[in-house]
Amino acid sequence: MGEGVLRVVELFPPTARFCPTMATSAFSRLPGFRDFAPEDFALRSHIFDAWRQTSRRYGFLEYDGPPLELLDLYVEKSGEEIVGQLYNFVDKGDRPVALRPEMTPSLARILGDRSRGMAKPIRWFSIPQLFRYERQQRGRLREHFQLNVDIVGEASVHADAEVVAVGIDALRALGLTSADFYARVSDRRLLSVVLGACGVDETRLPAAFAVVDKLERQPRDKSHERLMAEAGLDADAANGALDLFEAKGLAAVTQRFGHRDDVGPALEPLHEYVKALEAMGLGDYVEVDLGIVRGLAYYTGIVFELFDRKGELRAICGGGRYDRLLELVGGEPLPAVGFGMGDVVLGELLRDRGLVPEYKRDLDYYIVVVSEEQRPQALSIAHRLREGGARVAYSLGEQSVGKQMKAAQKEGAREVLVIGPDEVARGCVRSRDMTTGEERDIAVDAL
Numbered sequence: 517m518g519e520g521v522l523r524v525v526e527l528f529p530p531t532a533r534f535c536p537t538m539a540t541s542a543f544s545r546l547p548g549f550r551d552f553a554p555e556d557f558a559l560r561s562h563i564f565d566a567w568r569q570t571s572r573r574y575g576f577l578e579y580d581g582p583p584l585e586l587l588d589l590y591v592e593k594s595g596e597e598i599v600g601q602l603y604n605f606v607d608k609g610d611r612p613v614a615l616r617p618e619m620t621p622s623l624a625r626i627l628g629d630r631s632r633g634m635a636k637p638i639r640w641f642s643i644p645q646l647f648r649y650e651r652q653q654r655g656r657l658r659e660h661f662q663l664n665v666d667i668v669g670e671a672s673v674h675a676d677a678e679v680v681a682v683g684i685d686a687l688r689a690l691g692l693t694s695a696d697f698y699a700r701v702s703d704r705r706l707l708s709v710v711l712g713a714c715g716v717d718e719t720r721l722p723a724a725f726a727v728v729d730k731l732e733r734q735p736r737d738k739s740h741e742r743l744m745a746e747a748g749l750d751a752d753a754a755n756g757a758l759d760l761f762e763a764k765g766l767a768a769v770t771q772r773f774g775h776r777d778d779v780g781p782a783l784e785p786l787h788e789y790v791k792a793l794e795a796m797g798l799g800d801y802v803e804v805d806l807g808i809v810r811g812l813a814y815y816t817g818i819v820f821e822l823f824d825r826k827g828e829l830r831a832i833c834g835g836g837r838y839d840r841l842l843e844l845v846g847g848e849p850l851p852a853v854g855f856g857m858g859d860v861v862l863g864e865l866l867r868d869r870g871l872v873p874e875y876k877r878d879l880d881y882y883i884v885v886v887s888e889e890q891r892p893q894a895l896s897i898a899h900r901l902r903e904g905g906a907r908v909a910y911s912l913g914e915q916s917v918g919k920q921m922k923a924a925q926k927e928g929a930r931e932v933l934v935i936g937p938d939e940v941a942r943g944c945v946r947s948r949d950m951t952t953g954e955e956r957d958i959a960v961d962a963l
């Protein structure tokens with residue numbers, strides 16, 4: 517084994533082995549996965565901080581689960597698209613398992629075990645890393661972090677409005693406004709009765725949903741053809757349905773079908789939802805759009821997606837009501853609503869809008885020793901300052917004062933504390949403010 521290691525070392529000189537930007541590296545990163553060097557990690561933390569603070573402002577509690585789950589948790593529950601993208605394998609105990617591609621089935625499983633006896637509604641949030649074997653493209657990678665915000669045990673439309681408000685406010689907390697993004701909202705129950713009113717038979721509803729889901733991504737002719745072939749509509753009915761789904765808002769549906777006993781009441785939840793968001797002052801962020809269906813299989817009511825206004829990026833966030841999932845995984849039958857917001861598209865949007873904070877290294881103090889003899893005093897002062905909560909660094913090897921000063925600047929120190937034989941004799945340090953250049957002596961006891 518020792519020999520093998522030696523051979524690798526010889527084949528790849530140190531710079532080639534450890535420099536991540538060089539294509540000659542022995543181990544390149546897997547496609548669709550990211551490294552987070554401190555500069556990249558700073559943006560990730562900035563996003564996570566906004567997500568956490570906003571979720572907590574709405575009274576949500578943070579939770580997590582394991583990144584690996586039994587494969588069965590996703591099959592049938594998540595829908596074909598995600599199942600086709602699973603990272604799955606058989607583990608050493610012969611269990612078929614998968615890396616989690618989304619958090620909702622794990623949440624349903626976790627609550628299935630413990631929701632009985634818990635006060636309702638349950639308001640939980642999480643920031644899991646998720647894995648999907650997707651075709652890599654702008655806004656889509658093979659791993660991403662996703663804020664998940666869910667309310668479980670509340671059927672009122674006010675839970676739906678509360679959840680989308682968290683999503684909107686999480687983006688506002690990052691500096692984005694209604695000029696940058698908006699929510700497109702629909703309701704699968706309304707969609708079903710409207711499709712029924714257009715002439716789609718109940719058994720063909722899933723096929724019709726699939727066509728509506730693709731409206732934006734395929735030419736109208738193609739959707740028309742599919743509505744006839746797959747959803748069983750005649751040419752006129754297919755045209756009428758397309759007109760309805762292409763019109764934004766509820767006016768067209770209300771005008772055409774609002775008088776019907778099935779469609780009229782199905783319009784109510786969306787009206788209530790929009791009214792609630794208007795009352796919160798978030799009306800500018802919401803648009804009713806019956807073309808939104810959502811790819812996942814478990815949604816049962818209002819669904820929504822957040823998009824950039826310019827329409828340049830993939831969805832930033834998606835979610836909706838899923839009232840049957842908990843029961844499906846063996847838990848208490850509880851209504852639920854929530855969303856997932858990914859960090860990838862969001863990071864792109866923040867970059868496009870110039871909303872990424874400047875990356876700065878910052879230290880409170882850098883301690884410079886004039887000679888190695890003062891190192892014990894430097895270590896003692898550094899440790900006391902650190903115990904007080906300050907960020908402190910110093911050179912770990914022997915270096916000239918000039919080099920130490922340069923290092924202090926590079927590391928973004930606000931203040932340099934110089935300790936030489938003279939300072940030790942007087943029980944003080946020489947402090948230099950790195951912004952103003954001002955220098956003064958500070959007694960060690962006063963630090």
Ligand code: HAM
Nearest residue numbers: 618620656657660831832833834835854855856858860
């Ligand atoms: P989803 O629409 O599959 O929903 O994902 C939600 C968001 O995660 C997307 O809008 C997107 O921002 C991000 N996302 C998804 N896949 C990728 C990817 N391959 N690369 C980068 N970002 C991605 C769900 O996952 C639901 N479980 C959300 C939910 C929670 N519904 C109710 N509660």
